[in-house]
Amino acid sequence: MKKAENSILRSAASLAAVAIIGTTLLTGVDKLTAERIAEQERRVVLEQLAQIVSPDRYDNELQDDLLKISDELHFPRGQTVTVYRARKNGEPEALIMKLAAVRGYNGMIHLLVGINADGSLSGVRVASHKETPGLGDVIEVEKSDWILGFSGRSLQSPATTEWAVKRDGGEFDQFTGATITPRAVVEAVRLSLEYFQANQALLFQAPAQNTTSEQL
Amino acid sequence: MSTISYRQIFADGVWNQNTGLVVLLGLCPLLAVTNTVVNGLGLGMATILTLSFSNLFVSLARGIFRPEIRIPAYVLIIASVVTVIQLLLQAWMHDLYRVLGIFIPLIVTNCAIIGRAEAFAARNRALPSLVDGFATGLGFCLALVLLGALREIIGRGTLLSQASLMFGDFGDSLQLTLIPNHPGFLLALLPPGAFIGLGLLIAGRNWLDARRPLTRAQRADSSPSKAAAPADGQGEFN
Numbered sequence: 001m002k003k004a005e006n007s008i009l010r011s012a013a014s015l016a017a018v019a020i021i022g023t024t025l026l027t028g029v030d031k032l033t034a035e036r037i038a039e040q041e042r043r044v045v046l047e048q049l050a051q052i053v054s055p056d057r058y059d060n061e062l063q064d065d066l067l068k069i070s071d072e073l074h075f076p077r078g079q080t081v082t083v084y085r086a087r088k089n090g091e092p093e094a095l096i097m098k099l100a101a102v103r104g105y106n107g108m109i110h111l112l113v114g115i116n117a118d119g120s121l122s123g124v125r126v127a128s129h130k131e132t133p134g135l136g137d138v139i140e141v142e143k144s145d146w147i148l149g150f151s152g153r154s155l156q157s158p159a160t161t162e163w164a165v166k167r168d169g170g171e172f173d174q175f176t177g178a179t180i181t182p183r184a185v186v187e188a189v190r191l192s193l194e195y196f197q198a199n200q201a202l203l204f205q206a207p208a209q210n211t212t213s214e215q216l
Numbered sequence: 217m218s219t220i221s222y223r224q225i226f227a228d229g230v231w232n233q234n235t236g237l238v239v240l241l242g243l244c245p246l247l248a249v250t251n252t253v254v255n256g257l258g259l260g261m262a263t264i265l266t267l268s269f270s271n272l273f274v275s276l277a278r279g280i281f282r283p284e285i286r287i288p289a290y291v292l293i294i295a296s297v298v299t300v301i302q303l304l305l306q307a308w309m310h311d312l313y314r315v316l317g318i319f320i321p322l323i324v325t326n327c328a329i330i331g332r333a334e335a336f337a338a339r340n341r342a343l344p345s346l347v348d349g350f351a352t353g354l355g356f357c358l359a360l361v362l363l364g365a366l367r368e369i370i371g372r373g374t375l376l377s378q379a380s381l382m383f384g385d386f387g388d389s390l391q392l393t394l395i396p397n398h399p400g401f402l403l404a405l406l407p408p409g410a411f412i413g414l415g416l417l418i419a420g421r422n423w424l425d426a427r428r429p430l431t432r433a434q435r436a437d438s439s440p441s442k443a444a445a446p447a448d449g450q451g452e453f454n
Contacts, residue, residue: 022296
């Protein structure tokens with residue numbers, strides 16, 4: 001009996017020892033890398049944002065001037081939209097919304113929508129998606145120029161009723177074999193513009209909710 | 217087993233007992249990330265590192281663990297090694313890390329790693345175990361790269377696209393466009409293409425193996441028992 005107890009104790013002790021050594025090692029490595037990882041994540045976010053609003057247009061720290069909004073009407077399915085606000089000499093220049101198009105073919109299509117202070121689109125990019133490769137993935141800027149077609153558009157150009165793919169009587173091209181994907185993207189961009197139009201003052205004036213820098 | 221030569225360890229790890237093509241362990245990452253060479257190479261190198269160090273630590277710790285708890289202990293060791301590698305990748309090869317994503321932490325679940333810990337490292341000295349881990353990882357990495365190359369060439373007509381993820385700016389000069397204006401062959405890039413490609417690779421390996429004249433090792437013990445019962449206990453971890 002004594003012997004069995006001893007062997008159990010020995011097992012437990014050796015497992016605990018491995019766990020302690022492992023944890024110590026990981027804590028050490030985490031300490032060593034944490035700063036660099038945070039830096040890298042900031043860099044990735046900035047690089048993505050720079051595709052939409054070029055860095056020379058603003059002089060504030062985009063990642064410290066952000067806002068979290070939720071609005072079921074414009075950003076459905078309870079998503080929290082991150083808004084990065086670009087300012088030059090304190091004046092509103094543009095903002096970038098990180099939102100998701102919810103009516104894609106396969107799950108959420110995560111988008112970055114850049115809107116200039118005058119209400120026109122600075123640019124749109126797809127941050128991540130799970131649409132069908134070869135059909136729906138034409139929304140990626142690496143695959144085609146389609147997504148660039150949003151730049152310069154606004155709710156006046158085309159008119160709100162034309163904010164749809166051609167199949168639905170709108171302005172925007174769809175792709176052969178994929179209508180659902182561009183339809184979802186066009187809809188999400190239009191909704192974000194409408195939200196911007198309705199809340200522009202608030203979007204730029206609300207105090208920054210600087211939580212933590214976050215990964216896209 | 218303790219008198220095994222390094223040459224034999226490499227022959228087993230890379231060819232005779234290749235994890236991806238013969239033992240067929242770790243198929244989930246093998247099939248999932250190999251749509252390009254660079255992805256395959258990235259995961260392959262991470263696996264080489266994991267296998268080498270987990271084998272080394274398991275070997276150093278052999279004798280400490282009672283048999284009943286050896287598996288949880290190995291899992292702890294492997295998980296620690298993988299997490300360290302994940303953090304390092306995240307810090308220094310961030311773009312590659314973003315591409316490989318969940319498959320880095322999932323290396324923990326690659327049965328080949330605990331398989332080698334149990335079948336080799338737990339019974340051998342530290343240096344042979346390290347070498348065995350490296351050789352097994354190298355074999356797996358080669359399978360990943362070959363499958364990645366096959367699928368990338370057929371699916372996209374390129375080779376080493378996005379090499380900048382691994383090699384920085386230098387990588388851009390490595391990219392080859394083998395078939396200009398390739399319209400893209402979707403099947404090769406989608407999961408079915410991974411299965412078909414893997415099947416072709418296995419068939420190719422077996423064909424080469426069948427054509428190969430008997431090697432010295434096989435001549436040395438020409439009894440069929442070796443072929444029939446591969447390495448000890450590896451099958452258990454399927």
